Amino acid sequence: MEQIFFFIFAVVAVGSAVAVVAFRNPVHSAISLMVCFFQVAALFILLRSPFLAAAQLFIYVGAVMVLFLFVVMVLDLGRASFDEPVFHRRIWGIVVVLGLFAEVVYLTLKGEPSHIKGPYVDGAMMNNTEVMGTLLYTKYIYPFEIVSILLLLALVGAIALTMNSKGE
Amino acid sequence: MSDGYILEKRKESAVETFFNRIFFIDFIKGLSLTLKYNLSRSITLRYPDEEKWIPYKRFRGQHTLNRDEYGRELCVGCELCAKSCPTDCITVIPMEDSAGRGIADRVARVWEVNLTRCMFCGLCEDACPTEALKLGREYELSCFSLSNAVMDKDRILIAGQGEPLDLEATGAEPKGWMKVSLDSIDYITPLDFKKGDRVPANYEGGVNAAASLERTEDGIRVVPDLSKTKKWW
Amino acid sequence: MVPLSYYLILSLILFSVGMAGVLLRRNIIIVLMSLELIFNSVNINLVAFSHHLQSMAGRIFVIFTITIAAAEVAIGLAIIVAMYRRVKTVYVDKLRGMKG
């Protein structure tokens, strides 16, 4: 049962990921990326982390993609993107990607992850939102603080970058 | 509605402003006002299905030409109405008639008013020396053809072919307001004159009467029921 | 039950697609989107390992990754907007101002 769901999500995720790269119109790419993020959120639920799924929806789908679309719509790139030049080093790009793909497939199939304890089965760990919160505020408090400062910096930086120098 | 207009706003102190901001006083005032209106009675008339507005006596609607108590035409064709009309919508052509049709030897051969131009100011009514011309209570004047908007004497002269009317029954005043003969009218009318149920001349009016919409072969009529009335506003 | 290697392969495919997008596409907005794809493939990896190794660390890392990705997108898009105002293009091969 779970495998069927996994394959549905995986196939849609890969298809939409390919569509992101293949579509010429950035708006269509953005939609495909949104679909892909949805599938990843669904995969997170399959992996028993509903909090991450919600966060994925919240941040990626709810905020990041809206930001993308906003920029695309404000700059009006939707129609102007059909004259994208063909890059003469495209062949090298494909070679690099395929090489990387082959290498990691080899490593994944050959290698064996150590200390696999199997998936969680008990109910206490299924609802792991509370565990995660506790960990985040005890063991990982310093990274947490650093990340929040980083977010603040990004906020200020984004505003500073997009504001005109005259201040209006 | 007692709340009226605030002509001059009282200067608020800073504390009051702060208080108002914090507790959304203006917001609550607005909400309570709309709630009051929500609970109050609606002013919409369900015209023409169920209700009809009966105007006051003083209402200036469509013209009527009246007769005296013996059925003689009061109009003497003096053309004062046509002269006084600011929009020039009245045409009067007088004639001699000594057969006793009118109260004098002179009667109107043609008396026409063009209701598309008329603005119902009532100056003609004031000018009339014999009180023949009255602006009645008729206000449903829509018609299918513009030619119907020109009212001639046949359509606005009150009926009563010579014989005196029963003044006690109709409660009519000695001069005028007897019975309107509107047989040839094809516009939408509230009063079914054929049936004879009409608003009496001395009826005070200013009420909202129950009415029914009747579809007949002649057209649509809104017939009021004067026994079921209520004050409106 | 879905084995770990399925997740790894899926994440690998997504990673390669994202990589291809970065290398092949010239539209800088789509390059940025491809970067997001790569982030996501890494996230899948982290959560899958966290699930199978019964350790919360992977999931905590995903939270950090998502946060950093959000910050990165905000800054990246701000740069794109600022750049578009100056040079009126979004194609990376036209941006050779640093090349001398």
Added chain:
Amino acid sequence: MPEMATILEVLFIIFKVVVVTMILFSLPLPLTWMERKIAAHIQVRLGPFRVGPHGVLQPFADMMKLMFKEDIIPYKADKRLFRIAPIISMVPVLAAFAVVPFGNDITIPFLNEEVSLYIADMDVAILYILAITGIGVYGIIFGGWASNSKYALLGGIRSTAQMISYELPMSLAAIGVVMITNSLSLVNIVNAQQGWHWNIIYQPLGFFIFFIASLAEINRIPFDLPEDEGTLAAGYHVEYSAMRFSFFMLTEYVAMVLASVLAVLLFFGGWNGPGFLPSIVWFVVKVSVFIYFFMWIRFTLPRYRYDQLMTIGWKILLPLSLFNVLITGFFLI
């Protein structure tokens, strides 16, 4: 072969999904009638009166009209996106009801089966609802962009900015509730409010912020700038007609119901109430009061200007909601 109990459970879930979806799809019928009646009476009119007694059949007439009207797609529109945009905007609000509890568990008389009045009790229900309603904005963006019309595009962009701005204070206001009940699950939140310990008593500021932000999230007056008739014709759905248009309308009404439901669940004790009525009746009564309140506000207040909207969102509500979280934390410690 799965056990009988499992099959029964799955059947119950499917049954509940079908029932909830049917209710949600039919809700706009009474709600449009209600809204028009309330609008009329606030403006001292009568409202719909001709189709059926007091116009109760008017929504059905409107529905028939919308069904049989021609579905016009503008010539230069992005056809695919134009077609799916209403559905994108409709699905998230419907999906959000998957985790909404409607009442205490009830026992079905003949089967003797305990049935819970929610489809799923999710561990992160509030987060899920906030996240998935955030997706609804895509329908509006795509609808606005794909129409290839400047009014629609402006409406879409405004709506995007508005919804992103107000999602923050709304979430932070909800976090106050989460802090005092120690759970993200809506069932637990409601159960923590038993015995008149409604959260409105402990979180009045949070409720105000939540309410104002949800008004903005569901694009209702005084924050209905995306469909500002005065400046934008009709905003993002100006090019839509027939059923696609009615999907947008349906979304709006269901979103209003969702906002009322959330306000009741988070701040007004959910289905808790004096025991003489079943829990679900209390829930419906409270939600209806909120829906009336939304409509009442709509016909009381004028529309804000765009800069005022942003000022309220970022300079007033966001600091206030952070302050609310701060005091809540202070009192908890």
